[in-house]
Amino acid sequence: MAHSDKETSVTSNSASHALILYYSNSGNTKRAAEAIQAQTGADMQALTFSPAYPKTYLRLGMVTQRQLKKNSRPKITNDLDLKLYQIIYLGFPTWFHRPPMFVNTFFETADIQGKVIVPFTTSASSQISESTPFLKDMSKTTGADVQTGFAANDLREITSYLKKHELIK
Numbered sequence: 001m002a003h004s005d006k007e008t009s010v011t012s013n014s015a016s017h018a019l020i021l022y023y024s025n026s027g028n029t030k031r032a033a034e035a036i037q038a039q040t041g042a043d044m045q046a047l048t049f050s051p052a053y054p055k056t057y058l059r060l061g062m063v064t065q066r067q068l069k070k071n072s073r074p075k076i077t078n079d080l081d082l083k084l085y086q087i088i089y090l091g092f093p094t095w096f097h098r099p100p101m102f103v104n105t106f107f108e109t110a111d112i113q114g115k116v117i118v119p120f121t122t123s124a125s126s127q128i129s130e131s132t133p134f135l136k137d138m139s140k141t142t143g144a145d146v147q148t149g150f151a152a153n154d155l156r157e158i159t160s161y162l163k164k165h166e167l168i169k
């Protein structure tokens, strides 16, 4: 049976107007999201899906490969209220050298017109540049300013990006 993805945590910092939205299956992207939150003071919310992603590597591989093949749009079950936010950090694991299919769902369903989206990814070795063409293509009609973003596999790359873009609180 699929595990429930009840990892959502929301904190608030009314000064920042930034939100970290992420999905993490095995914990790496969650740790990256927490590091970004510690440095920026942004609110944070874990994305949840129906059906939830399996937690075993083998089953996760099968499900995600099928989603990719079928060009699926996994259903996001969060009640996303993004009105308050100007900046959204969008975090995902790299799967098959590209963003997961739920990132398509996000761009097709979330109201992000006029917002700045900062993608970040964790991976075994893939850089954000592998995801960039996909992110560009899937977000082109959203009216959002989608940044290149960054790979967030260690604290040094996270801090370096946030410093460079003056995003540290």
Ligand SMILES: Cc1cc2nc3c(=O)[nH]c(=O)nc-3n(C[C@H](O)[C@H](O)[C@H](O)COP(=O)(O)O)c2cc1C
Pocket: 023, 024, 025, 026, 027, 028, 029, 030, 057, 060, 061, 064, 092, 093, 094, 095, 096, 097, 098, 122, 123, 124, 125, 126, 127
């Ligand atoms: C189905 C699947 C596909 C993956 N594809 C890639 C990939 O193409 N490139 C890569 O560097 N890592 C790949 N990985 C490794 C994950 O991106 C990496 O472990 C990531 O940090 C997992 O994030 P999480 O712990 O937040 O779930 C893949 C992992 C899975 C389960």
